[in-house]
Amino acid sequence: MSASRASRSLRAGIGSGNDGTRRHNLSTVLTTIHHHDPMSRSEVTRRTQLNRSTVGALVTELVELGLAYETPPEEQAQRGRPSPIVHPNSKVSALVVNPDVEALTLGLVGLGGVVHKRVRHALDRKPSPREAIDVTVDLVKGMGEELERDYRVIGVGLAIPGLVRNRDGLVRRAPYLDWTSEPFAEHVSRALGLPTFAGNDASVAMISESLYGAGRGVSNLVYLNGFLVGIGGGVMVAGVPLVGEDGYAAELGHTVVSEGSLRCHCGRLGCLETEVNFLRLREAMSGDPVDLYDLDSVLTTTTDRGLLLEAERQINVLAEAIANFISVFNPEVVLLGGFLGSLEAAFPDLVRRKVYESSFAPLAENVRIERATLRTPLPLLGSAELAFTPLLRDPAGVALPLAYGGPPAA
Numbered sequence: 001m002s003a004s005r006a007s008r009s010l011r012a013g014i015g016s017g018n019d020g021t022r023r024h025n026l027s028t029v030l031t032t033i034h035h036h037d038p039m040s041r042s043e044v045t046r047r048t049q050l051n052r053s054t055v056g057a058l059v060t061e062l063v064e065l066g067l068a069y070e071t072p073p074e075e076q077a078q079r080g081r082p083s084p085i086v087h088p089n090s091k092v093s094a095l096v097v098n099p100d101v102e103a104l105t106l107g108l109v110g111l112g113g114v115v116h117k118r119v120r121h122a123l124d125r126k127p128s129p130r131e132a133i134d135v136t137v138d139l140v141k142g143m144g145e146e147l148e149r150d151y152r153v154i155g156v157g158l159a160i161p162g163l164v165r166n167r168d169g170l171v172r173r174a175p176y177l178d179w180t181s182e183p184f185a186e187h188v189s190r191a192l193g194l195p196t197f198a199g200n201d202a203s204v205a206m207i208s209e210s211l212y213g214a215g216r217g218v219s220n221l222v223y224l225n226g227f228l229v230g231i232g233g234g235v236m237v238a239g240v241p242l243v244g245e246d247g248y249a250a251e252l253g254h255t256v257v258s259e260g261s262l263r264c265h266c267g268r269l270g271c272l273e274t275e276v277n278f279l280r281l282r283e284a285m286s287g288d289p290v291d292l293y294d295l296d297s298v299l300t301t302t303t304d305r306g307l308l309l310e311a312e313r314q315i316n317v318l319a320e321a322i323a324n325f326i327s328v329f330n331p332e333v334v335l336l337g338g339f340l341g342s343l344e345a346a347f348p349d350l351v352r353r354k355v356y357e358s359s360f361a362p363l364a365e366n367v368r369i370e371r372a373t374l375r376t377p378l379p380l381l382g383s384a385e386l387a388f389t390p391l392l393r394d395p396a397g398v399a400l401p402l403a404y405g406g407p408p409a410a
Contacts, residue, residue: 070084095194312350318351319358
């Protein structure tokens with residue numbers, strides 16, 4: 001029952017007037033209302049470029065399938081008959097799981113990007129695959145009655161801090177978790193009794209930002225997230241996430257940026273994530289170590305010379321890396337998340353100046369350097385998108401469960 005994410009456009013595209021493409025048009029309409037705020041039938045018509053009667057029939061079918069519902073029209077200033085408001089059914093949901101070195105997070109996300117639940121289970125050590133599955137099962141059982149009563153759970157999305165093989169969801173290497181060649185998606189699927197889809201945590205975070213954050217509406221972007229340990233990346237080209245042959249594309253944290261003296265988990269010296277690193281920032285502070293979430297306030301108020309020098313060093317290295325990514329991918333926007341977003345927020349002018357000084361000028365002159373906007377729900381939304389993919393591709397072809405009865409008996 002396990003699978004991994006296939007590369008696809010995150011944009012709904014436009015519909016087709018051919019009767020033989022009804023399923024394609026259903027996909028177009030459901031994807032449109034899933035990725036945007038509730039909208040009128042007339043707005044769906046405008047966005048999909050289908051005619052009004054076709055949209056009416058498609059919306060009616062989505063309602064009958066239990067994937068959408070309508071509410072009375074709002075007051076409209078324009079002339080003509082008011083149009084009902086179309087909503088995705090957020091009760092159609094996916095479970096999402098994000099195991100990391102300090103905690104395992106379980107979420108429940110509905111169509112439309114609605115985060116119904118988020119539970120963070122703290123860990124006293126990095127979890128083994130078996131321990132991560134046991135924690136997941138226990139957390140799901142804790143939601144059991146509510147899941148069965150109120151939601152229609154269609155699958156599970158996993159955000160893994162490591163290399164995830166595209167064709168089968170195998171965790172090829174997750175160095176910070178010490179996982180190697182681990183069929184985690186397969187084991188989770190068996191434990192929960194649900195189709196399970198896996199992706200790299202930074203890649204799914206990029207999907208989240210593209211659909212619901214600072215990258216919304218941007219077709220070409222580079223995303224970099226500075227985690228507690230390591231840097232993850234994602235790239236969008238013409239509205240399609242860059243995946244690669246095996247799903248390992250955009251491992252931007254393992255770009256070599258200097259000769260360096262610290263050996264990376266990948267075995268090389270001078271990787272971006274060893275030279276630009278939250279723990280090295282924290283070690284440069286003269287006072288008590290701070291949490292990742294406190295870094296904004298510390299960087300914007302500090303007079304600590306050691307910290308300021310280390311921040312400037314890391315910005316210089318980061319700028320060189322971003323300049324390289326601009327040369328390779330020609331993005332419209334470079335989004336910075338995690339502690340990289342904190343560096344951008346504290347020293348925005350320095351970050352931009354260093355990037356532009358390091359870049360081939362014509363390539364960088366129109367590129368925006370911005371902070372990613374999503375925080376807490378970041379891995380949840382992108383992970384849910386993995387699980388929603390089969391439904392969005394073929395709404396009429398995926399049978400919705402009446403209820404989720406919880407993990408199968410052992």
